[in-house]
Amino acid sequence: MTHDGTHARDGGAGAGHPRIAPPVGGPSTRANVHMRYKGIPWWGWAAAAVLYVGTAAAAVEFAWIRAIDALAGLGAHRLELYAASLKSELGRFEMVPALVARQDSVRALLEASPDEARGMLPAVNAYLEAVNRDVGSGAVDVIDAHGSVIAASNWNQPGSFVGTNVSYRPYFKDALARGRGRFFGIGTNTGIPGLYFANAVHGAKGTALGAVAVKVSVDALESAWRTPGEAAIVVDGNGVIVISTEPEWKFAAMRAMTAQQQRDIQASRQYAGRIVEALRYRRAGDWNEAAWIGIFPDLRRAGRTTRFLVMSQPAPQGHDTIMVLLDTAGARRQQRIAFAFVTGVFLIAALYALYAVQRRRAIAEKLKAQEALRRANDRLETTVAQRTAALTHANAQMQREIAERERTEQRLRATQQEVVHAGKLAVIGQMAAGLTHELNQPLVAIRTLCDNARTYFERNQPAQAMANLERVGRLVDSMAALTSELKAFARKPAVERVAVSLGEAVAHARLIYDARIRDEAVRLDVRIAPGTTVYAESSQLQQVIVNLLGNALDAVRDANTRVIAMAASEPDTQGRVRFTIDDSGPGIAPEVLVHLFEPFVTTKPRGQGLGLGLAITSRIVEGFGAKIAAANREEGGARFTIEFAAAGPQRTEHGRWDSGTDC
Template identity: 30%
Template sequence: MSSASAAPIPTASAPAAAFRWLRVAVWTALLGLSLLVVVLSGEWAANRAARNQADEIRRAAEVQLSGLRDATGRYRHLPFTAALHPVVLALLNAPGQAALGQSANRYLEELNRLAGSDVLYLIDARGVTLAASNWATPQSFVGHSYANRPYFTEALAGRSGRFYGVGQTTGEPGLFISAPVRGDDDQVLGVVTVKVSLRQLQESWRIAKDPILLTDARGIVFLSSVPQWLYHATRPVDAEGLAQVRRDQQYGPRASFPQLPWKVARDGDRPGALIRTQIDGQARHFLAVSEPVEDLPWTLTVMADHDQVLRTRESAWMVAVLCLSLLLLGGLYWRLRERRFAEQRDARRELELRVEERTHALGEAHAFRKAMEDALPVGMRARDVEGRITYVNPAFCQMTGFEAGELLGRLPPYPYWHPDEVTRHWHHYDAMMSGRSAPDGHESRLRHKDGHEVITMVYTAPLIDAEGRHAGWMSSVVDVTEQRRAELQQRQNEAQLQHAQRLASLGEMASTLAHELNQPLMALSSFASAAKAFAQRGDGALLAQSLDDTIAQAQRSAEIVRRIRGFVRQRTAGVEDCALATLVAQALALLRGELRDCQVTLKVRIPDDLPLLRGDRVLLEQVLLNLVSNSLHAVRAVPAAERRLDIEAQQHGGCIQLQLADRGTGIDPAIANQVFEPFFTTRPGGLGLGLNICRTIVEAHRGRLTFAGREGGGTVFTLELPIACP
């Protein structure tokens, strides 16, 4: 027998080896490019989130600065007003007269009560307190010396003084505002000081989610929402500054101010500063933005949790990896498809090799799909036709807190069902079993294994096997807990913005309030002097008339203060029937001083037979107040003879139409589309919230707010509100 010839061993040709090396190089380059895309997408998302967070902090700082200016500025004119009273001047000229001292004590006590400040007191040129509003309390300032206080020395030099520190008598911190008391020869005889507590401001900060603090010119924290940061410094305090603080006894007996336990760093060109610290033993990471306080040597610092930026970066990485994984899966599918076509053309010759390669490729695809399902942030759950759980992915286990072994094979009720929602869970389960699941999903409240609530959106679809038979249901479960919390926070922020606008409107009327109060106070002084003269002459009739006039002016002052304070503090009483004429009259009454100072010609034409409106009286008054205030601001730029404001109302179908037409500068067409946008303003120092909040309030009442140019110059705002149903 002849021996069989040996089969030749196949060897790889040089072109095939070169092709394999080229393919490896291409895949390596694609992998590197994919990693670069993932990294860059994360950085881009982090940068954008950081800038958005800094913008939110600045807006929050603007609201806080507005509240701080209101808290420190509302009492600015109180010492100047008290310094003009005759009993104050008389006591400084004759400090030894007990009757004058008692009269001054009662005057300062009554004035302090009406103003709502903490303490109002009178100091002579030596620094000794002669009279105080708390004269009848155990912690009376009368007889105490405050000659070492900077607010006293500044006022004694003829300037107004402002100083924040701990009280020498009460030990309570506060803001001290002082004014000189001048005699007939313009010589400074003494000082009137008002103490204003900022406790309410600090208490409101302590309920804030993130830290807020206020530092003085030396960097010492004297107000903070974090108690352990109080009386620490953001930078080292030099020896001269420590000596000055001890001399002034600004912060009581404290002789040192340790630095805050912060690690401060800049994050590239991103806004603000990054601060690492510990609060209550827990490491925290914040983005901090500091803003100077107008007219005061203070700095307001507002912080926000910077971990949100890091989570945004991680989320961007996950999305990028998911997208690249889907692309890679598509590429693998295309590769398998091409390979299958190639194998079909040479089925006989490469049958065993094709089966082996295909099995290997399918194994890789299955492993890749399993890894992709495990990496999905969306929970996946499969149930058979009896409702028994047959599959859960890691995301679903993390969402409920149960391991896969604790869930597989379970029938309802499932352990993650919320005990308060059992009836609703059974309803959705029955709908699924009967094939009536909502195609757009339903919201479901679950209870985590550790007890906290998880709000989810559940989307269910039938599960069909390879033979086309119904094998159960597949559900995707999305965690929307944070989204619901964000929606709740947004609604709360909108309510805070409306209150911030009322405070901003009050700031604009501060000068009007000072002007309105100056006239009755001066009249009170004149009537009191006249009453004294009539009493000396024994003229009883004129004395009674002077006292009646004095009472009338005092009531007028109280009414002015009541209106302004009521505008700030009042809360909406809800929906009620309102007369439009009354709403307009109330808004004009609050702006009476500004109308007079503006010298505007005002014409109001509102028919008496107009039907009632159905709405919130306080919110509607706020809308009218903002619109009239904007019109007055617009007409100030034109000559006084041309200033005009017409307010007309009429019934138009089922609505009442109110028009406010001014002869001001008008609205530039280039910015007409931005007028109702939040934080857009052309007024210096404005917040840009007025018209945006006005439109929000009007639309909430099912009304409409529009504007147009007025023929001959000016602007016409048109307010349409539905009539109350009879």
């Protein structure tokens, strides 16, 4: 049993004999590892395991024998009850055909001519009907010498036996040959199984004129025998089950049928033309002379089997055999209980033994610890004096080190102040260079617009000149906004969000960088649906797009293909508009990408940027209630994405997408 070793090992998990541990890794330790486990010698574990296995096996076997013996006693009692029940139930029908055969009206009917018989039939049929009703049988028939039923208790019913020829039935043949017959079979008219008793009707000269047969149903007997946990069957002389508390076993054979037996059964129509098949069971061994163990198919669980204790004895009538099958599940349950009991006892004993061993070990360890404590106390007294002198020397050394550290800290603070001052000067220089870079582009645009305005005035085109001057005014406002970027970076201003045209903000940024786009041969593709509006602040939105477009131009400056694409999606189901700026530049380094929107983070050469542009852009976008993100595209270059809250459709008269523009 696999449980034995497992319990033995688990039970010894916390025990051991007290002993002085040798040095770690020494030969004595290795020897103890091989000879002991948890302080108990290996032979002790082996003896406990052998004892447990032997005791458990003996207990299981004893429980099985005792349970099966009790089951055999119950089976013997059941057989006596079933035999008495069978004798009582069928004995009262066995004499009925003999009594009916002695009636003068029945003998006269068999001796009469056909014309005379027609006049006698009503009285005989009524008599048979009364007899059948009084005794509670299935049917009572009068059969002539040729095997034809000439009178029956069910003469007036749809399935009447009158006119049926039963000369092939063994009970009729036996009645004519030996005076009486007994036979179990299925009715050819009704298809209902039953037991037939027959008796010959003799004339004045002693010749057999015919027979009287009584059919008895066994359904009530089967219902009375049906008991949970057991099965009862009656097997006829052919080895076929004719009475069974398990309906599926009925008319199955307890042994394989020979070809001749099958032919004889078919000739007598005993089972209404059925092919008798052997019951699929297996004999697992004999228990004693009167009982054996059999494995039968489980009728309630498909594909499963049930182990029965089978006992049998001859039936009181005929050549039948009564068998009772008792389920051995209770015996197996007793085995499991015995195994669990033995296992529990051994576990309790093992735990108690381990507790005792552990207690002895704890006492030994306590004594050992006390001895070690005494020795340690002796060493401590010696060590205290030595350590006191060392501490005195260390204290003096520490005082000197503290004084030196204070002087070093004073020098460090002075050096830090100088470094901070130098850093402030460097930041101011970078900020000045960045502001110069940011203001230089609008100034170039202003110069271009002023030159164009002068040309328009010379051509007497004041409208175009005034338009350029208005653009100059807006650029001046943008420059004023740029000078306040550092202040905006320091604090988050209150932003009033309104509906702003995204296309106009992009057009403003294109105007500022128009000259640069043309000079650097950059192809700018803009795909924004007319009327696309988002919630933002107009000037700050223009500043955001100007910053992003300027960064994109810087990124594609040295690229072989210089393409910048700006696009806006339709509002999604959540009312968000996605605005993207893609460039064909080299992309953003991964180590920079994670800190891209932090202050003073830049990929430009020293002196060409403060690293505040994207940080300010991020704060402005967040003030709109929008989100900005940056990523590298799979095909190369970088992509900046802003998700705005849509302000609602405001279509222009064109109502279409702007076509791409090449600059």
